[in-house]
Amino acid sequence: MSTTVEPATAGTAEPISIHGQAVRRGDRIFRGVSLFAGITILVIIGAIGIFLIWRAIPSLQANTANFFTTSAWFPDQTPNPVFGIAALTFGTLFTAAIAMVLGVPVGIGIALFIAQYADRRLASTLGFVTDLLAAVPSIIFGMWGLSFLTPHMEGLGQWLNDYLGFIPIFRNDLNQYSKSILIAGVVLAIMVLPTISALSREVLTQVPRSTIEASLALGATRWEMVRQAMFPFARPGMISAAMLGLGRALGETIAVALILSASNVINWHITEPGGNTFAANIALKWNEAGPIGLSALIASGLVLFAITLVVNTIARGIIARHAEFRESS
Amino acid sequence: MSISRTVRVVAIAMLGGLALAACGSDSGSGSTGGTIAGQPCQTGSIKASGSSAQKNAMAAWVNAYQTGCAGATIDYQATGSGAGIQDFINKQTAFAGSDSPLKDADRAKADAMCAAGPAIDIPMVGGAIVLAYNVSGVDTLVLPANVIAGIFANTITTWNDPAIAAANPGVTLPAATIAAFHRSDSSGTTDNFTKYLKNAAASAWTYDSGKEWAAPGGQGAKGSDGMANAVTSTANSIAYMELSFAQNAKLAVASVDNGGGAIVPSSDTAASTIAAATVKGTGNDLSLSIDYTTTTGYPIVLVTYEITCEKGGDAANVPLTKALLTYTSSDEGQGKLAAIGYVPITGDLLTKVRTSVSAISS
Numbered sequence: 001m002s003t004t005v006e007p008a009t010a011g012t013a014e015p016i017s018i019h020g021q022a023v024r025r026g027d028r029i030f031r032g033v034s035l036f037a038g039i040t041i042l043v044i045i046g047a048i049g050i051f052l053i054w055r056a057i058p059s060l061q062a063n064t065a066n067f068f069t070t071s072a073w074f075p076d077q078t079p080n081p082v083f084g085i086a087a088l089t090f091g092t093l094f095t096a097a098i099a100m101v102l103g104v105p106v107g108i109g110i111a112l113f114i115a116q117y118a119d120r121r122l123a124s125t126l127g128f129v130t131d132l133l134a135a136v137p138s139i140i141f142g143m144w145g146l147s148f149l150t151p152h153m154e155g156l157g158q159w160l161n162d163y164l165g166f167i168p169i170f171r172n173d174l175n176q177y178s179k180s181i182l183i184a185g186v187v188l189a190i191m192v193l194p195t196i197s198a199l200s201r202e203v204l205t206q207v208p209r210s211t212i213e214a215s216l217a218l219g220a221t222r223w224e225m226v227r228q229a230m231f232p233f234a235r236p237g238m239i240s241a242a243m244l245g246l247g248r249a250l251g252e253t254i255a256v257a258l259i260l261s262a263s264n265v266i267n268w269h270i271t272e273p274g275g276n277t278f279a280a281n282i283a284l285k286w287n288e289a290g291p292i293g294l295s296a297l298i299a300s301g302l303v304l305f306a307i308t309l310v311v312n313t314i315a316r317g318i319i320a321r322h323a324e325f326r327e328s329s
Numbered sequence: 330m331s332i333s334r335t336v337r338v339v340a341i342a343m344l345g346g347l348a349l350a351a352c353g354s355d356s357g358s359g360s361t362g363g364t365i366a367g368q369p370c371q372t373g374s375i376k377a378s379g380s381s382a383q384k385n386a387m388a389a390w391v392n393a394y395q396t397g398c399a400g401a402t403i404d405y406q407a408t409g410s411g412a413g414i415q416d417f418i419n420k421q422t423a424f425a426g427s428d429s430p431l432k433d434a435d436r437a438k439a440d441a442m443c444a445a446g447p448a449i450d451i452p453m454v455g456g457a458i459v460l461a462y463n464v465s466g467v468d469t470l471v472l473p474a475n476v477i478a479g480i481f482a483n484t485i486t487t488w489n490d491p492a493i494a495a496a497n498p499g500v501t502l503p504a505a506t507i508a509a510f511h512r513s514d515s516s517g518t519t520d521n522f523t524k525y526l527k528n529a530a531a532s533a534w535t536y537d538s539g540k541e542w543a544a545p546g547g548q549g550a551k552g553s554d555g556m557a558n559a560v561t562s563t564a565n566s567i568a569y570m571e572l573s574f575a576q577n578a579k580l581a582v583a584s585v586d587n588g589g590g591a592i593v594p595s596s597d598t599a600a601s602t603i604a605a606a607t608v609k610g611t612g613n614d615l616s617l618s619i620d621y622t623t624t625t626g627y628p629i630v631l632v633t634y635e636i637t638c639e640k641g642g643d644a645a646n647v648p649l650t651k652a653l654l655t656y657t658s659s660d661e662g663q664g665k666l667a668a669i670g671y672v673p674i675t676g677d678l679l680t681k682v683r684t685s686v687s688a689i690s691s
Binding site: 073074076077078146147150151174175176178179257258260261262263265273274276283284285286287288289290291293 | 381408409410411412415432434435506508513514515516517537539540541542543545546547548549550551555558562563
């Protein structure tokens, strides 16, 4: 691009290109269009950030509690609004973490099975079905989670309490097992599966044939080959797949709003009803919120926005480090 | 060929635009020859938004009005009371539906918007909040106010608690944990229910009233339909919801005892509580103060209001708004409420409502 000579008028002699003027003009137009597209995304992100900050300020000024350490959410209380994001941050990160712990191994397992172990017809069917899962709207997951999964997971909750209750997070002091963070996490895990498995499958099938064959020729078993030849090659892609999944888990709204008991408390017991997330809280409170309430919800949205930016930045960092390893090795 | 096609596409687009513009200019109102409930019909179109608690009542009224008066279009969006009031203040709508009267800050803005006259709260739809429960073997249940407060404040946690047993002699109560559901979304139902608890059971309910649930414990469910589903699917559960949701889900509901004996929730028993409410608004503003400690009617009631300008509303909207509210406050309009799970406004209060509606002018 930097070597392009800008012709002053059309039709002057330009010796370099065989196609002449037309290509240069096309180049310039295309450069302009792609530059515009690139700037647009920056402008949009910046505009969203500015909008959130601007609309959040009134409530943050009115808040009589510490915004970061308070769990309660009573922004429309007069005269002293009290609200904070402690419980929301906890619930959002905790449900997303459960979704990652359950979803990432299974998602990568599906991808690996499709890429390496399944015969071709099964692989294409399975690939189609996991992609289909991605097209299911989240409200459907929410309704399924609420009316089917919630009653059917009470047994699991009870079992965890009875046999693993010595681990604090599995203990249940209330003897109530529905509408818990665990159930929301399981539904989120299912929702992030297709994202993770589809992207991981793509990168796993791109591992060069020669690398795989070299590994097998050296006497590696198939699992050793997967571990030593495929995973190092595919790791950056699999990490970005997991991060895209995490983005969905952090921002998922309606499914979580339906399933969670949505109380703004920090509760480590994952089988007890309770917990709330940023997105679910916004969905649940928006309709009836007064002016300060709306502003407070926007402030919480700003925090979610910041959390997703931080998570993505960290993911970029990890991918960049692994990419360096690959090039240097 | 391709040029003529372009021309055709443009022509069609322009025609579409003209048609849309024609629709757009259709707002405002006028009158035609017909009558509804003894009043002349108004035509035109108005928009309104607000309380979802009165959604079904408004849908029934709008349907009846539009059927009776051809040429009238009324669009009521159940966006929630808060959003409805904001829409009204921002001149998006002809009136707002709300679960509670205007608060001072909103009232100042609404009065300023109306310019020529104040914004007024007109009670139009009543409701009963019932305690629906799902306990096998318990067909009738009586709950005194302080027991209701105890259950929802998480201080009474089992069904065979002595306080519940004392109010229900002869009923075999199971030794099961109570699963008490509250609304996880902000809601006018929660606001009215907690107002009741705060007034009728102050010693057992030490939390504030409000649209957000403030007490610890219990489980949250989204929306009245979510509450009804939760009770249906959870054994040993109890939840508060509007009468119509309990009726539609065929749930058992508890009678409430404010100290004067158990009162079964119904449209009639709730209507007497609403009719006995005192008006705390001034002039034609009829914001109400409900006596939650009543022993003669079913005490857990809510009233939803229509909020509009007494004077100074958009001249194009006023005739149809006034005609609609005249219809909804007529005997025919109020008569539709009981059948769909609401509570009508009755007695002197209804007379005051009609006086307020008749005062609306542009």
